[in-house]
Structure formats: structure tokens, C-alpha cells
Amino acid sequence: MTREYLVCEIDELPIGGRIVVRVRNREIGVFNVGGKYYALPNVCIHQNGPLCLGAVSGTLNASLETEWKLEWSHEGDILVCPWHSMEYNITTGESLPFRNRQLPTFDVLVHDGRIFVRM
Numbered sequence: 001m002t003r004e005y006l007v008c009e010i011d012e013l014p015i016g017g018r019i020v021v022r023v024r025n026r027e028i029g030v031f032n033v034g035g036k037y038y039a040l041p042n043v044c045i046h047q048n049g050p051l052c053l054g055a056v057s058g059t060l061n062a063s064l065e066t067e068w069k070l071e072w073s074h075e076g077d078i079l080v081c082p083w084h085s086m087e088y089n090i091t092t093g094e095s096l097p098f099r100n101r102q103l104p105t106f107d108v109l110v111h112d113g114r115i116f117v118r119m
């Protein structure tokens with residue numbers, strides 16, 4: 001059964017912020033990326049590290065489009081696992097080194113000045 005769970009008041013999660021909460025026996029990280037909210041499990045797919053406590057950053061990217069030159073991209077969208085630095089896109093849950101591996105994401109809702117996660 002799906003329910004909404006209170007995360008925090010909206011002013012507790014400003015742009016660029018994150019909060020880690022326990023919901024239904026799981027730790028969830030909720031992030032404000034450019035005014036939109038995203039929720040991910042606080043577990044890295046590599047060795048179960050506390051992913052949501054990692055740095056929020058960007059990433060280096062090289063592709064045909066950049067003529068294989070390294071360029072900094074996705075500033076503020078990337079979460080870096082604090083244990084071994086595996087990178088994830090917060091907005092999609094996608095693991096950057098393993099594009100076929102993705103974290104589950106949770107819907108985040110805002111009403112009455114509060115942020116909720118649906119699980």
C-alpha cells in the first residue's frame with residue numbers, strides 16, 4: 001500500500017540542500033536540485049555505503065559531442081558516494097559508471113508548506 005510520509009517543512013530544504021530521514025524502516029535522502037525535489041535510498045549499489053551523505057557535485061564528461069575533451073557538467077545533479085566515490089545522477093537515480101544500474105526513486109510531493117515522500 002502506498003502512503004505519503006512527512007519529510008520536513010519546505011524551508012528546511014533549500015535549493016542545494018538535502019535531508020536524510022527514516023521512512024518505513026528505510027533511510028531516504030531527499031534533495032532539492034534547482035527547486036525540484038528528488039528522493040533516493042541511502043544505500044549505494046556498490047557496497048551499501050551511506051550514499052545520501054555524500055557530496056553533491058558535478059562530473060567530468062567526455063564524449064563525441066565534446067570531441068573527447070573532458071568537460072565539467074551536471075553541476076548540482078551528481079551525488080558522490082562517500083565510501084568509494086561512485087557517482088549517481090540525483091534526478092534519475094542512474095549510476096554513472098554502470099548506466100544499466102539505477103537506484104529506485106521515490107515520488108516527492110509538496111503541500112501545505114511541507115515535503116512528503118510517497119512509498
Ligand code: FES
Nearest residue numbers: 044046047049081
Ligand atoms: S559503497 Fe558506494 S562507492 Fe562503494
